[in-house]
Amino acid sequence: MEIISVRKGFTADHSSTSYKFLAIDEPLDQKNINKVSSLSSRARPDDRAVKFTYKGDFNDLPGGWWPLLEKHYDIMYSESYDWWLFAVAFSDPDPDKQQEISRYAFNGLEDLGVNIDIVEERIIVSFSCVLDYGEAYEILDTNTNYGYKDNKKDLEDYLYDDSLLQLLADIRSQLLDEDYRAFDVFWHEYGEPLYSQDEIKELEIPYTNELDYDSLPNNLQYLSRILRCI
Amino acid sequence: MLKYQYYLNNNVVLRKEHFGGIVFNKNIGNTLDVDRETFILLQLLEQNSQLFKNEISYLMKQLNYSFEISDLTRVLKKLISYKIVLYSKVIYRDRCKDKLSYDIDNTWPKNNFLSAPETVHWAATYRCNLNCPDCYARRHKDSFEEMTFNEAKSMVDKLTKAKVFQLAIGGGEALIRNDIVDIIKYAANCGLAVHITTNMDNFDRQKVQNMSSHLTALQFGIDADRLLSDTNYLKKLHLSYLIAREMQLNIGINIILTKKVLNNFDYIIRSLVEVGFRRIVLLRYKPHDNHKRWLKENIKPGEMKNFEPDMKEIISQYNNVKFRFDCALSFLQRNVSPKRAKKEGIRGCVAGERILAIGPDGSIYPCSQIIAEDAKIGNILNTDFNELINNSKRLRKYRNFRNKLVFRSSICGICKAKDHCGGCRVFSHNRKEEDIGCPEPIITDIKTCGKYGRKADLKHYFKNHSYIKVETYMERYGVGQKRAVKELKNSEWLVKSYGSDTGRKKSDYYVERDNNIVYEVQDLIGFTSGGAPFAKAEEIKEWINGDKSYPDWLKRINNIF
Numbered sequence: 161m162e163i164i165s166v167r168k169g170f171t172a173d174h175s176s177t178s179y180k181f182l183a184i185d186e187p188l189d190q191k192n193i194n195k196v197s198s199l200s201s202r203a204r205p206d207d208r209a210v211k212f213t214y215k216g217d218f219n220d221l222p223g224g225w226w227p228l229l230e231k232h233y234d235i236m237y238s239e240s241y242d243w244w245l246f247a248v249a250f251s252d253p254d255p256d257k258q259q260e261i262s263r264y265a266f267n268g269l270e271d272l273g274v275n276i277d278i279v280e281e282r283i284i285v286s287f288s289c290v291l292d293y294g295e296a297y298e299i300l301d302t303n304t305n306y307g308y309k310d311n312k313k314d315l316e317d318y319l320y321d322d323s324l325l326q327l328l329a330d331i332r333s334q335l336l337d338e339d340y341r342a343f344d345v346f347w348h349e350y351g352e353p354l355y356s357q358d359e360i361k362e363l364e365i366p367y368t369n370e371l372d373y374d375s376l377p378n379n380l381q382y383l384s385r386i387l388r389c390i
Numbered sequence: 391m392l393k394y395q396y397y398l399n400n401n402v403v404l405r406k407e408h409f410g411g412i413v414f415n416k417n418i419g420n421t422l423d424v425d426r427e428t429f430i431l432l433q434l435l436e437q438n439s440q441l442f443k444n445e446i447s448y449l450m451k452q453l454n455y456s457f458e459i460s461d462l463t464r465v466l467k468k469l470i471s472y473k474i475v476l477y478s479k480v481i482y483r484d485r486c487k488d489k490l491s492y493d494i495d496n497t498w499p500k501n502n503f504l505s506a507p508e509t510v511h512w513a514a515t516y517r518c519n520l521n522c523p524d525c526y527a528r529r530h531k532d533s534f535e536e537m538t539f540n541e542a543k544s545m546v547d548k549l550t551k552a553k554v555f556q557l558a559i560g561g562g563e564a565l566i567r568n569d570i571v572d573i574i575k576y577a578a579n580c581g582l583a584v585h586i587t588t589n590m591d592n593f594d595r596q597k598v599q600n601m602s603s604h605l606t607a608l609q610f611g612i613d614a615d616r617l618l619s620d621t622n623y624l625k626k627l628h629l630s631y632l633i634a635r636e637m638q639l640n641i642g643i644n645i646i647l648t649k650k651v652l653n654n655f656d657y658i659i660r661s662l663v664e665v666g667f668r669r670i671v672l673l674r675y676k677p678h679d680n681h682k683r684w685l686k687e688n689i690k691p692g693e694m695k696n697f698e699p700d701m702k703e704i705i706s707q708y709n710n711v712k713f714r715f716d717c718a719l720s721f722l723q724r725n726v727s728p729k730r731a732k733k734e735g736i737r738g739c740v741a742g743e744r745i746l747a748i749g750p751d752g753s754i755y756p757c758s759q760i761i762a763e764d765a766k767i768g769n770i771l772n773t774d775f776n777e778l779i780n781n782s783k784r785l786r787k788y789r790n791f792r793n794k795l796v797f798r799s800s801i802c803g804i805c806k807a808k809d810h811c812g813g814c815r816v817f818s819h820n821r822k823e824e825d826i827g828c829p830e831p832i833i834t835d836i837k838t839c840g841k842y843g844r845k846a847d848l849k850h851y852f853k854n855h856s857y858i859k860v861e862t863y864m865e866r867y868g869v870g871q872k873r874a875v876k877e878l879k880n881s882e883w884l885v886k887s888y889g890s891d892t893g894r895k896k897s898d899y900y901v902e903r904d905n906n907i908v909y910e911v912q913d914l915i916g917f918t919s920g921g922a923p924f925a926k927a928e929e930i931k932e933w934i935n936g937d938k939s940y941p942d943w944l945k946r947i948n949n950i951f
Contacts, residue, residue: 161427161461163468164409167735169419243467269479270394271463353392353479389394389479 177240178213179225181233182318182325184332185250192232199223209318226277229284235328247286248332258283261335263366264343268350269389274343285335287346289387296386330379344371345380349387393442393482396466396475398435403581405506405553408499412508413474414555416583416606420472421508421555421735427455428465430494435475437491442482449492503789506552506779507746511758512545514564514573515750520589522613523683524646526676527562529948530761534750539569541771543576545752548775550580556606560587560758562750565594571601578604587611587644590630602637609671611644614651617658628665635666642669646676647719648687652697656704668711674718674827676759676816677940681950688827688939695829698722717745718759718814721828724807731810738811742767742788754778756788759816762947791815791822795842800824801850804843806832819942826939837868844869844877852902856909856927857887859899908934 187207188196196205199222203212210233212221221228229236229249238245252258258278265276275286319326331342348371360367373384401417411429413422424432427450434449435441441449443466447459469475499505516530537545549557557577564570565588577584583606590610598608610630616623634641643662645651651658662670675688689697705713715722720738723731731737737744742756752771755761767785768778779785787794792812797803800823802813813825824831824846833839836847844867851858851866863874878884884900887909901909908930915924932938940950 161431161457161465162425163428163465164423164425165733165735166472167421169415169421242471269392270467271460 177221177238178211179221179236179238180209180211180322180325181225181228181236182209182315182329183207183232184234184315184329188232196228196232208315226284230279230282235325235332237324237328242290244289244291245286246289246328246331247284248328248335249282249284250332250336251281252283252336253281257338260338261285261340263364264340266347266351266365266367268347268354270350272346272350272389274346287342289346289350290389291386292388327379327383330377331383334377334380340366341376341380342383343367345376345384345387347371348384349389353389392479394477395440395442395480396435396446396477397440398432399474399476402432402474403553403555404429404432404436405555406495406499407504408502410498412504412555414508414583415473416555416581418473419583419606420474422469422472422474423735426498427457428469430455430496431462431465432469432474433494434492437494440478441490442485445485445487445490448487449490452492453494453496501780503786504743506549506554506776508554508744509556509558509746510549510554511558511560511745511747513561513747513749513758514542514559514567514570516562517566518561518563518589519566519591520563520613522589523615523680524613524648524675524678524687526678526759529679530749531562534753536567536750537752537771539572541752542569542573545748545770546573546577546580546582548770550577550582552775552779554582556583556585558585558587563589563591565597571597574601575604578606583607585609589613590626593630593633595633598633598639599637602639605639607640607642607669608634609642609644612662614645614648614654614658617661618650618654624661624665627662631665631667640669641667642671643667644671644673646673647689648675649689649693650687652689652693652701655697655701659704659708663708663711669714670711671714671716672719673716674814676718677944677948679948681937681940681948684940685937690939691827691829694827698829717741718816720811721807721813721825721830724805724811724828724830724832726807726810728806728809731807736810738807738809739791739813739815741815742785756785757815759814760821762943765821788815794822796820796822797824799842799845801831801833801846802828804831804833804836804839804846806834816944817941821941821943826941836866841877845881848881849883853928854926856912856923857899857901861898 188205189207193205193207196210197203200212203210214221225236225238225245225247229247234249236247261283262276262278264274266273272288272290275288277284319329334342344367347367351367352369355363355365355369357369360369371384373381376384399415401415403414403416405412405414406429409423410425410427411432413424413432414420430450430453431446434446438445438449443459443462446462450457466475470477513527513530515536516527516534518525518528518531521528546557559570559574564586567573574584574586584604585607586605587609588611610627612627613623617627631641645658659670677684717739720736723736726734726736741760745757747755747758747761748770749755749761752769754767754770755765756767765784767782791797792803792808802808802811802824805811813828815821817825817827819826831850833847833850836843839847848858858878860871860874860878863869863878864871867874869877878900879886881900883903885903885906887899887901887906908927911930911934912923912925912927917923945951
């Protein structure tokens, strides 16, 4: 099943696939910067961040985003034709914690939802979602002028400049503290419509079909507002 | 439980083809080639109004198509993003599957070409209120009768029946025709996406308003000379733009890349963007009947090559503007990888396959630039259009030009971009060989390009060299001495020469048969102490042979010698 070719029409359309990565725990050394740089002639990674943009429909990051989160970076967001992927990664060797967090994975409406992969100590959590651009306008309109060698800054500067990265950094921090309410927010939007209470019990999914919006921290309230179904 | 239901966008037209089908959104113009499974999926959506994913899956299985559900999701997402499929979120109810329809013809066309063109360019008239110096169509002014309104309707009926998607109306100045509004209305009501190109000087507000709701897009063809010299022209352009915007027309600009435009490219584009245009189509300068003017304004391959980086840099500054090149400028996309070109529908010359041209009298040609008696395919008014598509030998010739030996033996035939460029047939001396204006063919595998490839490359080699030695030939093409000598001897346009002929210590080399004189002139002019000629062979050839940038077939038609 395949779309063989797409010739765009009369109206201006500058769709692209883009990725933004940020290293939180450890900056990259020169050797790893060079490795990232080799993925694209136009990428200009510095020791904290890198951005990839692929114009046109059929170019993409060689090898995918996954290896970069496994080895070099801690958070990432990607947009492709209005489909968004958020990802956070961290290391935790505790098998109990790994097992606990992996229970939160679910495949919801339109394959949107939460995916959790564990490779040795590395836990990679990815969220597939669609954004309400009306609500998300504020964070999408922030300055993303980073990832350039001549523009090195502190970690805080990267987060200050890009609210979406800040949101993901906060989620990552909450997950590290074993606060899993971010999953509830995604479940509420993409999982809840698909599962009855009986199914939730039967499948031992750690969710309830109730979201207490008021008790959420500010970042998750905001996340809840910007998510939407397709 | 809430689930998504999918349905086909009302503006989408489907056409079955041998590989699956073509899907066209006539509102925004997206055109997709899809495989058979995807085409069946779309037909099911068309037939059933709205379907859940599990229903699609069920119906496709009834038609013996199997696939992974993740593939279905992926394809649906893409179809949604291209505005082919729409969706709504509804409470899921398990419908009785027997009530779903899958009455679909599961057979596929046997021909390996399209059942009809995607777009037909119709020159509604070659009359024009202006006399622009760079107009290629001026030479046709008095050559064609014009079809009547009823004949135009008959043409539209035939195109509609064949499932052509778009009718692009041009000229001449199409708005001169008194019945043009009615023709546009009729074509739009028949389901065609109708475009029109006009010069602003005939921009009749009332006329445009009457047709505005039936037009998919309107292009202004602008005269760069006037834009650069007449301050009122830009004002007029602005006014026309505002009127067109007021009528909510999808507006664009056509601009011909002459040398003057090249020299003022930055200013021209900035001016057009400031006026408000967001779609700019760059057209290659086509040979017209004023040879002197052509020589002055034509951009030579070397100039084009130097200009390319600047042009791309300027274009990239305007993120919110859609730039397009006409197919004659396909060489600008020669560096796109063949795989990407295929995916993005970059096909280069599609004359006779995806496009056809119709003259004011109904004559059919492979492309709007190839208006010649020996290229005429028929007349739509007195021919069965489908019969013509299926059986015209001339059409087949243009469709398959890339497979012909004469093309494969030309430099375009061994270029890496041959499948997504192929060069413009207008700029080939006999419309079959190479595009003589290409700035830089991409020849990467000379040693594996075979004897026809070597033949093509050798001619290209002589554009920058005055002779070739046998050992150079051996080294360049990775062949042995015996083959090198044989192939050089068999090249009828070459003649063996000896060092004593020119007084230099070289032997066993070959020069162009007709250009011994070039060599002699070069020797007369002399060489630097390092051995470099004061005058390149190419320059001398141009002095002697005259202009080679004007295609021979058009020289004959336009009586240019």
